[in-house]
Amino acid sequence: MKAIAMIPARFEASRFPGKLMKDLAGKSVIVRTYEATKNSNLFDDVYVVTDSDIIFDEIISKGGKAIKSIGEHESGSDRIAEAVENIDTDIVVNVQGDEPFTQTKPLKKLLEVFKNDEAKNIDIASLKLKMEDEAEINNPNNVKVVCDETDFAMYFSRSPIPYPREKSKAEYFKHIGIYAFRKEALLKFTKLPINQLEAAEKLENLRFLAHGLKVKMVETNQIAIGIDTPEDLEKAIAIYKK
Template identity: 80%
Template sequence: MKVIAMIPARYEASRFPGKLMKDLAGKSVILRTYEATKQTNLFDEVYVVTDSDIIFNEITSNGGKAIKSIKEHESGSDRIAEAVENLEVDIVVNVQGDEPFTQAEPLFNLLEVFKSDTAKEIAIASLMIKMEVEAEINNPNNVKVVTDTQNFAMYFSRCPIPYPREKSMAVYYKHIGIYAFRKDALLKFTKLPMYHLEATEKLENLRFIANGLKVKMVETNKLAIGIDTPEDLEKANAIFNKTGNL
C-alpha cells in the first residue's frame, strides 16, 4: 500500500495573509510543516501543493518536493486531487500547511484505520480531540464534530455542537483538519457539487456529509497547534523558545 502526504498551501489567507511564509524559529511555517511531516517517516513521499511561486520556491530551494497547481481551487482537497490524479498511490493524507507541530502518533493511528480495513469500506478518515475549555468550544475557528457510536462523523460546525441543554452530559470534540483518503474517494469528492452547508460554514468536510460519504473519526490526545492568527504564531515561537524544538 503506497501512502503519500500532500500539504496544500495557498499564499493568501483571509485571516492572516501570507502566514505560511511567516518566520517560525528561523524557518517559514510551511517549511516547518513540510519537515515535520517528513520526520514522521510514515510516508513514501511528501509534497507541498501550491498556487504560489513563492511557496513553491521556498520548498524546492530547501530540498523539498512541491507541485504547482494548474487550476484555481476552492479547497485544499480539490488542490490535492489535481496533483494526485496521475500518481500511482493508494492512500493520500492531507496535512494542513499551517500545522508545523504535526506529529507521528496521530498520523500513524489514522493510517491504521485503512490497514485494518480489509474490506475497503472506509474511504475517508480524520482526527479529533476532546475540548473542555469553554472559550475554545465557543471559538468559531475551532471546528466541532459530532459522531455516531462507531465514530463516524454526523456533522461538522463552527458552532458549539451539541447544544448543552444538559451541561453535565455535553462532550465536545475539535476536528483536526488532517484527512486520509483512498485515492478514488478523493477524486470522487472533487466532482461533487458544493451544497449550501459547505458554502455557509466554509467547511469542505460538509461536502462529504451532504453527499453521504462516511468519515471515520480517530480520537487523539495530541494537540496540533495551527497557525490561524498572528497570536498563534507568537505562541508557536514561544513554545520553540521555551523547549528548543517544535
C-alpha cells in the first residue's frame, strides 16, 4: 500500500493571517509541520501544497517538496486533490499546515485503518482527542465530533455536542484536522457540491457525511495544538521551550 502526505497551506488565513510563516522556536510553523510529518518515516513522499509563493519558497529553500496550486479552492482537501490527481498512490494523508505537533503514532494508526480494511468499506480516517476542560469544549475553534458505536463519525460541529441537557457525564471529543483518504474517495469529494451544513459551520468534513462517505475516527492522546490564533502560537512556543 503506497501512502503519501499532503500538507495544504494557505498564507491568508482569515483568523490569523500569515500564521504558517510565524516563528515557532526558530523555524516557521509550516516548516515545523513539514518536518514532523517527514520525520514520521511513514510516507513514500511528503508535499506542501500551496497557493502562496512565500510558503512555496520557504519549503523549497529548506530542502522540502512543494507543489503550487493552479486553481482556486474552497478547502484544503480540494487543494490536495488537484495536486494528487496524477500521482500514483493508494492513500493520501491530509496533514493540516497549522498542526506542528503532528506525531508518528497517530499517523501510523490512520494508515493501519486501511491496511485492516480488506473490504474497503472505509473512505476516510481521521483523529479525535478526548476533551475535559469546559472552556476548550465550548471554544468554537475546537471542532467536536460524535461517533456511532463502531467509531464512524455521525456529525462534526463547532458547538459543544452532545448537549448535556441534564448535566450528564457526556464525553466530548475534539476533531484533529488530519485526514487519511483513499485516493478515489478524495477525488470523488472534490466533485461533490457544498451543502448547507458545511456552509453554515465552515467544516468540509460535513460534506463527507452529507454524501455518504464513511469516516472512521481513531482516538489519540497526542498534544493537539492547532495554530488558529496568536494565543495558540504562544502556547506552542511555550511547549517547545520545555
